Amino acid sequence: MQVYTAESNQETASSRIFDISGHWFDPEIADEVWQEIEEHKWFLSERVGRDVGIKVACIDFIENIDSIRRERTDTERVRILQELGAKMADPGIWGTISDSQPPKQIVEKRILLPLVESELATKHGVTPPRTIIFFGPPGTGKTHFVRAIAGVLRWWFIEISPSSLTENGEDRLGANLKRIMEKVRGLDEAVIFIDEFEEIAGSREHASRLDKSITNEFLKQVPLIKRATGKLLLVCATNYIHQLDAALLRPGRFDCIIPVGGLDHAGRRTVFEHYLAKTNFGDVDVDAVVSLMPMFTPADMEFLFQKVTHTAFEKEYYQGSDYRITTADFLEALQDMKPTLTEEVLAEFHEDCERYTRF
Ligand SMILES: Nc1ncnc2c1ncn2[C@@H]1O[C@H](COP(=O)(O)OP(=O)(O)O)[C@@H](O)[C@H]1O
Ligand SMILES: [Mg+2]
Structure with a gap:
């Protein structure tokens, strides 16, 4: 035998x-x-x-060993991109964000410039960041920012959804994250986005055992992402940065921790004009309306426009004549709207900024 x-x-x-x-x-x-x-x-x-x-x-x-292997890697990449639901974000999103928004300037200087001017960056020993957290109150535009970055870089935008992490049971969180990250590491020119990050990387002291496995796995994955050969950017967003595991926030894990807060007048004006352009508008005193909503987030403004445009649509439907939105429509809609930002929310956000911001 x-x-x-x-x-x-x-x-x-x-x-x-x-x-x-x-x-x-x-x-x-x-x-x-x-x-x-x-x-x-x-x-x-x-x-x-x-x-x-x-x-x-x-x-x-x-x-033909080299070309066959190359072709196979390309096919494999396309398969992974499809599997992960990779999308190309619109390069125009970047332009919808006002230059006066502080995160825009930080992103431009710290993230985009070293990638675009890579030779100069290398000459000065500057390494472009690879791991980033955006934090701030809900609706302030964190997700919007991440899409904007992917769009302006013309990289793939891949969102790791909570459902892909809980596939085959909640006890598979750590294993699923590992499997997904292994695929991601083989990619090039991709922005990997994890939203509601506190849900997967909450503090280990307060979390259940399941959460622990995924936080530990995440800690293992960060250095691997940093060493990957392709151009990758891992961006996590959270409304509650103080709920994150302290181990994740230590220097060396995330290269930049960037606050996304309320908008100034110019910032709100830009968002307002962006939404206004899509309506059937008449005489609108933009500055007057915008100055009436100092505590509005972009999400609040989006909701305001939903209300106003729906009313205009109904009015024209019942009256049968062209209806153009005016300042008065905004004033009326604003009467019963409560903005997301309050003194309390902002005070907590400023505390978080002092404690966590790093770029
Ligand atoms: N600068 C902006 N211009 C236009 N729309 C914006 C802008 N920032 C955010 N938005 C919109 O406001 C809404 C809330 O933004 P989002 O990024 O989801 O907030 P967050 O992720 O912080 O909760 C989204 O519909 C988004 O498209
Ligand atoms: Mg979001």
Whole structure:
């Protein structure tokens, strides 16, 4: 009886390849190469529409090994991008954010410029950040920012959804994160986004055992993302930064921790004009309306426009004549609207800024 050991198998693969092609592969890698040849036999047969022999496949593979491997990596990449739901974000989103918004300037200087001016950055030993947190009250535009960055860089935008992390049961959180991150690391030019980050990386002291596994896994994944060969940006967003595990917030894990707070007049004006442009508007005193909503987030403004445009739509429907939105419509809609930002919310946000901001 012949006993097969790992060693004799390797020997066989090397000598098989050698017999067919005259090329010698180290026994350590020959097994893997042989597997690739067997896969190539299948590919080649599909391509030419008939069953090719292992000899033909072996010779073709060895002769074209580099291009075949490259092609396979590309196909694999496309498959992963599809699987992860990668999208191209609109480059125009960047322009909807007012230059007066502090995070825009931080992102421009710290993130975009070193990537665009990579030679100059290298000359000065500047490494572009790879891991970023955006924090701030809900509706302030954190998600919007991340899409804007992906758009302006023309990189893939990949959102890791909570549902993909809980696939096959909540006890798989850590394992799922690991599996997804392994795929992500093989990509190039991609912004990876995790929203509601506190839900997966909450403080370990307060969290259940399930949460612990995912926080630990995340801590392992951060340095791996930083060492990946492709251009990757991992961005996490949270409304509650103080709920995050302190270990994650230590220097060395996230390169930048950027606050996204309320808007100034110019910032609100930009958002207002962005939404106004999509309506059937008449005489609107933009500055007057904008100055009436100092505590409004972009999400609040979006809601305001929903109300105003719906009223205009109904009015025209019932009156049957062209209805143009005016300042009065905004004043009326504003009467029963409560903005997200309050003195309390802002006080807490400022405390968080003092404590956590880093860029
Ligand atoms: N600068 C902006 N211009 C136009 N719309 C914006 C802007 N910032 C945010 N928005 C919109 O406001 C809403 C809330 O923003 P979002 O990014 O989801 O907030 P967050 O992630 O902080 O909760 C979204 O519909 C978004 O498209
Ligand atoms: Mg968001």
